[in-house]
Amino acid sequence: NAGVTQTPKFRVLKTGQSMTLLCAQDMNHEYMYWYRQDPGMGLRLIHYSVGEGTTAKGEVPDGYNVSRLKKQNFLLGLESAAPSQTSVYFCASRRNYRGSSSYEQYFGPGTRLTVT
């Protein structure tokens, strides 16, 4: 199993450009998440999905959109990139199962995005 994969690994955008980050998981997990990680701050939740066709806002959703058309994929879109969106983006997934162990999240390798 590849686990959780993210593409691309690196990207440089100019202000105002758009792009889509792809997250894919092969573990048949119901839940998927997009986080951003900035220096000196903990990981912050952007959007999440509890199943195919569903999405919900997290802590810092402004400027981002997401889609979950297939269970294994979770896309994060930036419609008009801003320098404040320079960050490292992580995708994660987890299964839907009773018990605390089900809350364990599995992370992708991250995408480093720079907006100039």
Added chain:
Amino acid sequence: KNEVEQSPQNLTAQEGEFITINCSYSVGISALHWLQQHPGGGIVSLFMLSSGKKKHGRLIATINIQEKHSSLHITASHPRDSAVYICAVKGGSEKLVFGKGTKLTVNP
């Protein structure tokens, strides 16, 4: 005040030392997650626990729900343990609340 506080922020140890990283939280939780972030940036899940203690190899995680505190211990530390260790708590919502991490450096 952050909901999740980790201490210390930075920790330097000599190979073989016993390491303790602490995590305190201020909200009611259903589970606590310890993660390791490698120097290359990848994040790996170490433990998910809601009570008691878990052990995996040289790593031990404990949690005291009444005191809202968890510790991550590393026995016989090794330079390959050098990483950032992150504590995250899950309350009633879907959101995990993350600490800022503890950067551990183990020197040979």
